[in-house]
Amino acid sequence: MVGAMHEGIVRGDMNGLENNGHGQAAVATQLLQRGGGEESKWYEEEIDDDLKLCYSLNSVLHRGTSKYQEIALIDTKHFGKALIIDGKMQSTEVDEFIYHESLIHPSLLFHPNPKTVFIMGGGEGSAARETLKHKTVQRVVMCDIDEEVVDFCRTYLSANWDAFANDKLRLVINDASNAVSVLHDRFCRAELEKSTEKFDVIVGDLADPVEGGPCYQLYTKCFYQNVLKPKLDDHGIFVTQAGPAGVLTHKEVFSSIYNTLRHVFKHVKAYTAHVPSFADTWGWVMASDQPFTLTAQQINQRIVDRIDGELLYLSGEFLISSTILNKSVCVSLLNETHVYTEDDARFIYGHGMGHCA
Numbered sequence: 001m002v003g004a005m006h007e008g009i010v011r012g013d014m015n016g017l018e019n020n021g022h023g024q025a026a027v028a029t030q031l032l033q034r035g036g037g038e039e040s041k042w043y044e045e046e047i048d049d050d051l052k053l054c055y056s057l058n059s060v061l062h063r064g065t066s067k068y069q070e071i072a073l074i075d076t077k078h079f080g081k082a083l084i085i086d087g088k089m090q091s092t093e094v095d096e097f098i099y100h101e102s103l104i105h106p107s108l109l110f111h112p113n114p115k116t117v118f119i120m121g122g123g124e125g126s127a128a129r130e131t132l133k134h135k136t137v138q139r140v141v142m143c144d145i146d147e148e149v150v151d152f153c154r155t156y157l158s159a160n161w162d163a164f165a166n167d168k169l170r171l172v173i174n175d176a177s178n179a180v181s182v183l184h185d186r187f188c189r190a191e192l193e194k195s196t197e198k199f200d201v202i203v204g205d206l207a208d209p210v211e212g213g214p215c216y217q218l219y220t221k222c223f224y225q226n227v228l229k230p231k232l233d234d235h236g237i238f239v240t241q242a243g244p245a246g247v248l249t250h251k252e253v254f255s256s257i258y259n260t261l262r263h264v265f266k267h268v269k270a271y272t273a274h275v276p277s278f279a280d281t282w283g284w285v286m287a288s289d290q291p292f293t294l295t296a297q298q299i300n301q302r303i304v305d306r307i308d309g310e311l312l313y314l315s316g317e318f319l320i321s322s323t324i325l326n327k328s329v330c331v332s333l334l335n336e337t338h339v340y341t342e343d344d345a346r347f348i349y350g351h352g353m354g355h356c357a
Contacts, residue, residue: 041056041057042055042057043057043074043076043089045087046349047279047349055076055078055079055082055277056076056077056078057074058075058077059074060073061073061074061075062152062156064148066146066148066152068148069085069086069149070085070086070087071083071084072084072085073152073156076092078094079092079094079095079276080093081093083153089277089278090124091124091126092277093159095275095276095277097312097313098274098313099282100126100129101311101313102271102273102314102322103127103130103239104127104130104203105130105311105314105319106271106284106286106314106319107201107237107239107286108131108134108137108201108306109299109302109306109319110286110288110292111200111235112235113136113200114136114137114200114201115136115138115139116138116139116140116197116198116199116200117139117199117200117201117202118140118141118199118201118231119141119202120143120203120204120205120206120218121143121144121204121206122142122144122205123142123144123145123149123150123153125153125160125163125164126157126159126163127203128140128160128164128166128169129159129162129163132166133308134306134308135307135308136306138168139168140168140169140170141170141172141199142171142172143172144172145173146173150171150173198232198236199231199233200232200233200236200237202231202232202236202237203239203240204218204239204241206218208241208253209243209253209345209348210347211347216340217342219240219253219257219260219345220340220341220342221264221339221340222341224238224261224287225263225264229264229265232288234290235288235290236288236289237290238265238286238287239284239287240284241282241283242258242270242285243257243282243283244278244280244348245270245272245280245281245282245329246281247326247328247329249280250281250283250332251332252346252347252348252349253346253347253348254270254283254329255329255332255336255338256339256340257283257285258270258283258285258333258336259333259336259337259338259339261287263339265287265288265289266288266289266290266291267287267289267290267291267292268285269285269286269287269292270284270285270323270325271283271284271319271322271323272322272325272329273313294316295316295320296315296317296319297316298316299315300315300316300317303315
């Protein structure tokens with residue numbers, strides 16, 4: 001899962017970390033004192049220059065550093081265990097199901113018979129876990145840049161152990177270049193381009209487009225039109241996480257991603273859900289050359305027929321309702337003119353720079 005891409009620090013009883021030598025953020029830590037000398041540990045995420053979110057901690061469970069990014073697993077008092085990459089909240093065990101059910105199931109349910117799925121990113125394993133719940137799915141290709149992050153998640157995120165061990169999952173890793181800012185783009189492009197098969201569903205579980213980040217090229221019209229779309233079958237559906245979609249945040253990248261996909265596909269559907277640990281509404285966009293015409297009742301029946309186990313969040317009624325956006329967001333999507341290109345990209349706040357307070 002890709003969480004809010006904001007500048008983050010952990011305040012706690014561990015020594016502060018410096019930059020890891022690869023231009024990536026480190027989780028910084030230090031003691032805070034309450035009245036009476038009581039020690040308090042907090043994870044702090046910077047949303048903007050004048051706005052921060054703080055999460056009270058029980059402990060920092062683990063930290064590690066790959067050649068590309070710094071990883072931490074923290075235990076928060078309110079949201080349980082949380083995965084932090086480069087000082088950015090990726091997911092928490094209490095509410096990650098909201099993000100991942102919303103990312104994966106709508107596209108697979110709208111597809112008439114999804115058998116093959118390609119996941120861009122998704123190293124945490126949760127997107128693959130939700131995909132593999134579908135009885136029709138025969139093959140899942142998950143393409144990620146950083147083997148150490150994948151190994152970290154495979155070791156510490158027990159909820160996804162079965163997904164990583166599933167014979168239907170093919171995990172593709174490439175760390176052949178240190179040009180992190182373009183590697184993920186080149187690798188996912190190369191993996192799709194060299195594939196001889198077409199996919200029923202392609203999922204973008206990528207980092208948000210941040211300036212200097214590794215993934216913004218994978219949000220461009222050129223990539224969608226020339227690389228991704230030709231790898232979808234005739235009824236194929238593409239879905240991507242599309243960043244914050246709240247009243248105050250949807251113009252950062254959500255509206256641009258939606259408009260870019262409108263220039264490539266005949267039918268584009270935006271939908272949103274509130275993710276408590278992100279403290280915001282989050283957005284996803286589905287795109288296809290086939291219309292999205294199922295009713296709530298038809299979606300519910302497909303959930304019963306196709307999915308092993310019970311979904312915790314999504315139902316036919318809620319999925320339909322999640323596509324009904326408030327007036328402010330709806331007007332912005334209709335009026336958006338910006339199209340993502342490599343020379344004209346929008347970025348959300350944050351560069352992943354860890355620091356000590």
